[in-house]
Amino acid sequence: MSKTLKIVLIVIFICLVSxxxxxxxxxxxxxxxxxxxKADINIEASALLKKFETNEDSANNQxxxxxxxxxxxxxxxxxxDQGVSxxxxxxxxxxxxxxxxxxxxxxxxIVKTGVQINVKGICNGYNIDDVELSxxxxxx
Amino acid sequence: xxxxxxxxxxxxxxxxxxxxxxxISKTGHIWFYSHTSMxxxxxxxxxxxxILDPVTGDLIFSLxxxxxxxxxxxxxxxxxxxxxxxxxxxxxxxxxxxxNLDKIDFKKDGTYTAEATGELTMHGVTKPVTNTGTIEVxxxxxxxxxxxxxxxxxxxxxxxSLVADKIAKEVEVTVDxxxxxN
Numbered sequence: 217m218s219k220t221l222k223i224v225l226i227v228i229f230i231c232l233v234s235x236x237x238x239x240x241x242x243x244x245x246x247x248x249x250x251x252x253x254k255a256d257i258n259i260e261a262s263a264l265l266k267k268f269e270t271n272e273d274s275a276n277n278q279x280x281x282x283x284x285x286x287x288x289x290x291x292x293x294x295x296x297d298q299g300v301s302x303x304x305x306x307x308x309x310x311x312x313x314x315x316x317x318x319x320x321x322x323x324x325x326i327v328k329t330g331v332q333i334n335v336k337g338i339c340n341g342y343n344i345d346d347v348e349l350s351x352x353x354x355x356x
Numbered sequence: 357x358x359x360x361x362x363x364x365x366x367x368x369x370x371x372x373x374x375x376x377x378x379x380i381s382k383t384g385h386i387w388f389y390s391h392t393s394m395x396x397x398x399x400x401x402x403x404x405x406x407i408l409d410p411v412t413g414d415l416i417f418s419l420x421x422x423x424x425x426x427x428x429x430x431x432x433x434x435x436x437x438x439x440x441x442x443x444x445x446x447x448x449x450x451x452x453x454x455x456n457l458d459k460i461d462f463k464k465d466g467t468y469t470a471e472a473t474g475e476l477t478m479h480g481v482t483k484p485v486t487n488t489g490t491i492e493v494x495x496x497x498x499x500x501x502x503x504x505x506x507x508x509x510x511x512x513x514x515x516x517s518l519v520a521d522k523i524a525k526e527v528e529v530t531v532d533x534x535x536x537x538n
Contacts, residue, residue: 246429280443281422294383296402298425301383314382314403316423340422341446344405346382350423 248318250283251353255336261288261304261313261347268342269311279339279347285355286313287334290327302327302352304335311345315352326354379408379462379498379535386419386531388506390524397431397523399424406533408500410462413454415472415500417531420446439513440479448478450485460491467492470500481511489531502531 257279264286267275288304291312299319305312315335327333334356337349384404390397404419421442426432436442452474454460460468473486489502505526508515515523 242428242430244429246426246432276446280446294402296383296385298400298402301402303382316403316425338422340420343403343420343423343447344407344416344418346405348403348420348423350403350425 247351249321249353250336250338250351251321251355253283253336255285255355256282258285258287261286262306262309264313264347265309265311268347269345272342276341280341282339283336284339284349285334285336286315286349287332288313290329290331290333292329293324293327300324300327302333302335303346304333313347313349314343316348316350317352321353323354377410377537379410379537381406381533381535384417384531384533386417386529388424389528389530391528392522392524395522397426399426399431399435401425404531404533406500406535408454408498408535410457410460413457415450415452415454415474417450417533419448421448421478422446439508439515445478445480448476450474450476452485454491462491462493462498465493465495470502472502476506479511479513483510496537498535498537500531500533500535504529504531 264279264284267278286304289306290302291305292303294301294303300317300322302315302317302322303312304315315337333354335349335352336355337352340348340350342348382405383402384406385400385402386404387398387400401419401424403423404417406418407414407416409415421440422436424432424435426435452472454470454472456469456471460470468491470489470491471486472489473484475482476485485504487502487504489500492499492501506529507526508523509525
């Protein structure tokens with residue numbers, strides 16, 4: 217094998233590998249849940265809500281984009297094409313925490329109205345009077 | 357006697373007014389669709405909060421940008437980090453009124469054309485908006501639907517020239533909200 221041929225082959229090989237890496241990055245599927253990641257903060261739904269009610273800006277600084285493990289009681293479930301929105305709300309509170317689940321990450325035989333659950337998700341902020349989490353998964 | 361009856365009637369009237377129900381949703385669906393010959397992009401938000409007052413016509417939609425879901429991770433990152441700057445501007449809201457309330461009977465099943473006018477705020481920019489949609493009443497359940505074209509440039513959303521061919525000049529936004537009476 218001539219030296220030039222060798223170099224050409226190596227260059228082609230490097231090009232192919234980098235093309236594959238780039239394509240894998242471009243077409244990488246969005247995460248449907250943060251189930252495999254460790255929670256940054258553990259908090260009760262009611263306490264999290266109070267933080268946002270008291271001061272939205274400081275709560276945003278503290279919780280936005282963080283992985284939060286929140287515990288609360290299921291007040292309602294709303295199914296949609298892609299998943300289920302689970303509303304955690306304490307009986308005595310005016311609002312609650314809305315948790316977005318992908319349909320592959322929720323077991324509706326466990327998550328039912330009135331049941332106490334732990335949810336791990338990313339905090340997206342405060343929407344009118346509720347805190348919102350997305351990419352949720354059930355936690356122990 | 358007359359005064360008594362009148363005052364009772366007035367009192368009942370006040371009770372009636374304060375009892376007037378608002379329609380509320382916390383799980384409304386808003387999605388956008390950008391179509392070009394290069395690429396179709398869509399994002400769905402199933403956690404839209406909305407309040408519709410059938411007495412005053414007041415209408416609010418409110419959503420968090422980060423609650424939009426995408427199929428591809430890179431698009432989700434670009435949407436939040438480069439275009440919407442979601443950390444700086446986490447919300448998008450529409451606040452307005454239904455202007456043809458007299459044409460809509462929330463007590464009677466049917467599909468009504470609704471005209472709304474108000475202000476749309478996103479990416480830190482507020483613009484007046486007037487649009488037509490429908491209000492559907494079926495077995496007491498109220499659903500609001502509308503389509504609206506958003507021009508990213510109007511809201512100071514800068515699309516780099518490198519990807520300009522992949523993002524529509526007008527992005528179609530669809531609203532589909534089913535309300536709970538409250």
